[in-house]
Amino acid sequence: MISQIEKEKIIEICDKENFSKVNFAKYELLQFEIENYKDWISKGFSADMEWMKNYLDKRLDVRLIQDNTKSIIVLAYNYNQTTLHEKDVNKISRYAWGDDYHNYIPKKLKRICSELKIIYPKEEFKYYVDTGAILEKQWGIKSGLGWQGKNSLLLNKKLGSYFFISIIFSTLEIEKDELVKDYCGKCTKCIDACPTNAIIEDKIIDSTKCISYWTIESKAENFPKEISDNLEGWAFGCDICQEVCPWNNHRVPVQIEDFVKPRFEETVFEKETIFNYSIDEFRERYIKSPIKRPKIHGIKRNLLEVEKSTK
Numbered sequence: 001m002i003s004q005i006e007k008e009k010i011i012e013i014c015d016k017e018n019f020s021k022v023n024f025a026k027y028e029l030l031q032f033e034i035e036n037y038k039d040w041i042s043k044g045f046s047a048d049m050e051w052m053k054n055y056l057d058k059r060l061d062v063r064l065i066q067d068n069t070k071s072i073i074v075l076a077y078n079y080n081q082t083t084l085h086e087k088d089v090n091k092i093s094r095y096a097w098g099d100d101y102h103n104y105i106p107k108k109l110k111r112i113c114s115e116l117k118i119i120y121p122k123e124e125f126k127y128y129v130d131t132g133a134i135l136e137k138q139w140g141i142k143s144g145l146g147w148q149g150k151n152s153l154l155l156n157k158k159l160g161s162y163f164f165i166s167i168i169f170s171t172l173e174i175e176k177d178e179l180v181k182d183y184c185g186k187c188t189k190c191i192d193a194c195p196t197n198a199i200i201e202d203k204i205i206d207s208t209k210c211i212s213y214w215t216i217e218s219k220a221e222n223f224p225k226e227i228s229d230n231l232e233g234w235a236f237g238c239d240i241c242q243e244v245c246p247w248n249n250h251r252v253p254v255q256i257e258d259f260v261k262p263r264f265e266e267t268v269f270e271k272e273t274i275f276n277y278s279i280d281e282f283r284e285r286y287i288k289s290p291i292k293r294p295k296i297h298g299i300k301r302n303l304l305e306v307e308k309s310t311k
């Protein structure tokens with residue numbers, strides 16, 4: 001087991017890369033969590049995200065990803081900011097205002113792992129951010145980074161939920177942090193506000209009802225009526241269950257880097273602009289943004305669905 005001073009040194013290395021919070025979990029099998037996960041899949045809540053059915057063994061046992069893992073370092077990267085949506089239609093969810101975090105955060109993690117490798121040459125470090133078959137929120141809970149809110153997201157008292165989760169698997173033995181208690185209490189604001197009733201039970205999202213799923217992941221030509229009638233202006237992702245959460249509403253914005261700030265100062269789409277773009281123009285504009293994921297076809301579909309729902 002490394003000393004407290006060494007643990008602090010690791011946190012310092014992560015702080016330099018602007019992570020707002022760094023916590024540590026001890027290796028264990030995610031037995032209880034994987035049973036819930038399987039149950040969730042069996043009920044059809046993963047919609048058409050077929051990849052979620054793969055690598056159940058790795059989700060259960062992270063040593064199949066990094067042999068001899070002893071500690072899991074869980075890092076939060078804040079993307080909250082003071083800006084608000086300019087309009088109530090064609091809204092883009094906050095995580096997608098800036099450049100795609102997949103282009104920045106892995107580089108930060110790589111630098112952290114390289115620095116750790118210099119200090120501990122005999123140890124191994126492997127990083128992920130939304131890039132592997134890993135139950136990231138569950139490791140967030142195990143590490144004491146936060147608790148799982150009723151909206152199913154990982155919440156931290158200081159940060160709220162507007163942060164990305166990153167994971168570093170390490171063969172180094174680091175003292176784990178204490179679990180935090182659940183601070184949702186009797187609140188049900190997220191469940192009450194979800195316009196499509198996608199939060200079917202505390203912490204459980206049915207993706208087939210979630211606007212985020214339909215506007216980002218789904219390849220369908222159209223949305224089911226219950227979704228299109230209730231989009232509430234969301235054209236890419238959905239932040240409703242976070243916007244109403246008291247743990248986000250009184251947040252003091254933490255220092256953020258430029259790549260998180262709205263690209264072209266845009267927090268909503270201009271429908272006409274999108275419809276006038278050629279495929280190449282769209283690609284050029286959004287290649288560095290998470291918005292490229294559903295491609296121009298998907299974004300046009302979303303905008304038409306929003307228009308339908310506001311008529």
Ligand code: B12
Pocket residue numbers: 032033034036037039040049093094095129130131132133134135136137138151152153154155161162163164165166203204205207210212213216217236237238239241
């Ligand atoms: C698939 C996925 C989605 C899907 C499914 C959402 C979901 N809640 O699972 C869709 C496309 C809908 C989605 C949407 C969003 N996502 Co997403 N998503 C993921 C992904 C890739 C996997 C999550 C997963 O495994 N879900 C499966 C379910 C089963 O997992 P779970 O919530 O942990 O479920 C547990 C509970 O349901 C519980 N449970 C179930 N049954 C039972 C029964 C009992 C008795 C008990 C006690 C518990 C219990 O146990 C389950 C398993 O442990 C992660 C990245 C990753 N690799 O982890 C990002 C991730 C969760 N997403 C993220 C974000 C930002 C979003 C959005 C906010 C984006 C947006 N603005 O539109 C929305 C939020 C929607 C919401 N309220 O969840 C962030 C969340 C950060 C945070 N602070 O928590 C993550 C972690 C990505 C990242 N690296 O930062 N996402």
Ligand code: SF4
Pocket residue numbers: 151193194195196197198199205209210211212238239240241242
């Ligand atoms: S992201 Fe939107 S649709 Fe999905 S659970 Fe939250 S409020 Fe409901």
Ligand code: SF4
Pocket residue numbers: 149150151152155183184185187188189190191241244245246247
């Ligand atoms: S809105 Fe309330 S119930 Fe939902 S996650 Fe936030 S504190 Fe928990």
